[in-house]
Amino acid sequence: KRSGFTDEERRRIVEFSMLYAIAMQEKAGEHLREPGLDLVWSGEQARTEMYETPVSNIKGFEFLGRVRSFDNKYWREASVRRKPAYLRDYHLDEFLYTKSHARRRPKIPVTDAITIVAWSDHYYYTRKWGRRSLPPAAKRFSARREMTLELAGVIRRVVRDLIRRGAREIQLDSPAATQYQTVEDAKLVAESFNETTRGLDGTFSLHSCFPPKYGYGILFPHLLEAKNCSRFSFEYANRDGYAVGVDDGRRVGYEDLKLFRDYGYEKELGVGVVHVHTDRLPTLAAVRDRILYAQKVTDLPPEKIFVNPDCGLRTRSPEVAYAMLGLVAAVPEDAGARSHGRTRRPLHMEPGGGDTRLHRLGNRGRLDRPDSRGPLLHLPRPEVRQGSGMERGGGVRLGEGQENL
Structure with a gap:
């Protein structure tokens, strides 16, 4: 069945996929003494x-049409036609459902204002600033900045409501942080983060990916003005080689980590260790050395290093995604034993950028069948517990922007 779903059927499918994503993360590396990730999420299954x-849940936007983003992936671009305003907390039901079924601590990914602005048409603000007597570049930046900060205020209310309902770990997703490669825009990334989290009590992190070919350097040192940010989680593995080693020549993809050391950064770092746009899996030894190299060049203690995929796993099959999560779960144990001489896990594991969505779920037959890329992979089955909603319909509201399965 691919069409004609009732609202109840849609809700049940979404809730099953949320349970499935949670189970994948909590059971990743099931052969380990301590399997699973420390921070988990429900894979953004309730989101389009x-x-x-x-954007569907913020007033002021009108959708224009579909735009290609990567490979065969598209998004619906919107135009801002009036000042954005809060409509509803579009992640609250999703969070409450995840919180009630996850055994590990949930980390909620929230798309930041920088990215919404970068991926939208700025009609309302360009018309407003177009009347000013400023150079064209100054008009464009001023329009972006005003739109960004006003959106940050809307998102702050979304985050505030999540915190009031028990959320503690919130990740602002900013894949577009390096899209506008100017000093002013680099400063705006930090300003937007501070405005979004202003006056709120929680653990806030920032994830970014897809930097230009010369890396994240354009963001420094301005990014470090994001004073409320406890952890920066960036993608590195997609620019790295598959060889084993902890010297600069073997770990070219992790060169940007030196920026944190050079600018005296002492907080936490999330280090991407698996490339999410290929099915090719690195060896555990190579992933271990990526983490050991990160520790070496940042001078940070192990407890401040978080191990994660480069980004979300939405483009991977469930089999490959589970294998990648298994590497994330395994490497802290291996790196801890080798760098500390004892068999405990001094590092933390978390999902990648916000979207671990499993687009191919349900289209690949038996999920534990032999795969041509490797051995039999037994994926975890989500447990249907009393009150999960799976036995009688659900607890996740399918609102605007969430109806497409």
């Missing part, structure tokens, strides 16, 4: 994708 869902 990271842009459309928030």
Whole structure:
């Protein structure tokens, strides 16, 4: 069945996929003494994708059409026609459902204002600033900045409501942080983060990916003005080689980590260790050395290193995604034993950028069948517990921007 779903059927499918994503993360590396990730999420299964869902639930936007983002992936671009305003907390039902079924601590990914602005048409603000007597570049930046900060205020209310209902770990997703490669825009990334989290009590992190070919350097040192940010989680593995080693020549993808050391950064770092746009899996030894190299060049203690995929796993099959999560779960144990001489896990594990969505779920037959890329992979089955909603319908509201399965 691919069409004609009732609202109840849609809700049950979404809730099953949320339970499935949670189980994948909590049971990743099931052969280990301590399997699973320390921080988990429900894979954004209740969202259409990271842009459309928030924009559908913020006043002031009108959708224009579909735009290609990567490979065969598209998003619906919107135009801001009037000042954005809060409509509803579009992640609250999703969070409450995840919180009630996750055994590990949930980390909520929230698309930041920088990314919504970068992926939208700025009609309302460009018309407003177009009347000013400023150079064209100054008009464009001023329009972006005003739109960004006003959106940050809307998102702050979304985050505030999540915190009031028990959320503690919130990740602002900013894949577009390096899209506008100017000093002013780099400063705006930090300003937007501070405005979104202003006056709120929680653990806030920032994830970014897809930097230009010369890396994240354009953001420094201005990014470090995001004073409320406890952890920066960036993608590195997609620019790295598969060889084993902890020297600069073997770990070219992790060169940007030196920026944190050079600017005296002492907080936490999330280090991407698996490339999410290929099915090719690195060896555990190579992933271990990526983490050991990160520790070496940042001078940070192990407890401040978080191990994660480069980004979300939405483009991977469930089999490959589970294998990648298994590497994330395994490497702290291995790196801890080798770097500390004892068999405990001094590092933390978390999902990648906000979207671990499993687009191919249900289209690949038996999920534990032999795969041509490797051995039999037994994926975890989500447990249907009393009150999960799976036995009688659900607890996740399918709102605007969430109806497409």
